[in-house]
Amino acid sequence: MLNSQQLIQEAYPMPINADHFQDFVFTCEDYTPVTDASPMFAIDCEMCQTAVNQSELTRVSVVNERLETLYDTLVKPRNRIVNYLTSLGFSDDLMFHPYVIDTSVIYNLNGDRIMKPGLKRLSQMFLGKMIQTGHEGHDSIEDATSCMELVKLKLQHGIGMCF
Known part of the structure; x- marks a missing residue:
């Protein structure tokens, strides 16, 4: 999991500057410590430009450790959509939550915080599968599933695993 310093370095929204993140919400009111028995969920959001x-948010998908889709819904943005951004990836699929495992951080191949590999490349390299190949844009269920598979692989083989 990312610690507080890593969350700040990776530009995750933090409640320390509430004015900047006034539209963000906490995932719950109280957080219990993480244990080996804590459940893991992969969340992927699709965004559009208005x-x-x-x-602005257009779709949210949640996958559990068994790669089952728990939640998948379209979201109507507040403003008129001008670009669905189907060919671009976004790292702002975020909400306030203190427990984050970021695949772009745990699989940072070159150590550069700015030029980290994307999910498509990581899935091909470590899972041997091609994702995000359709012409209709990203599938947030496919992306969340791939993230969960990557996290489980890292946990199974250890943080220093190399292939």
């Missing part, structure tokens, strides 16, 4: 030149 008429007010803002990135």
Whole structure:
């Protein structure tokens, strides 16, 4: 899991600057410590660009450790959509949550915080599967499933695993 310093370095939203993140919500009111028995969920969100030149949510998908889809829904943005951003990846699929495992961090192949490998490349390299190949854009269930598979692989083989 990312510690507080890593969350800040990776530009995760933190409640320390509430004005900047006023539209974000906490995932729950109280957080219990993580244990080996704690459940894991992979969350992927798809975004669009709206008429007010803002990135807004359009889809949310949640997958559990058994790779079962627990939640998948479309979200109507507040403003008119001008670009569905189907060919781009976003790292702002975020909400306030203190327990985060970020595949781009745990699989940072070159150690560069800015030029980290994307999910498509990581899935091909470590899982041997091609994702995000359709012309209709990303599938948030496919992306969440791949993230969970990558995290489980890392946990199974250890943080220093190399292939």
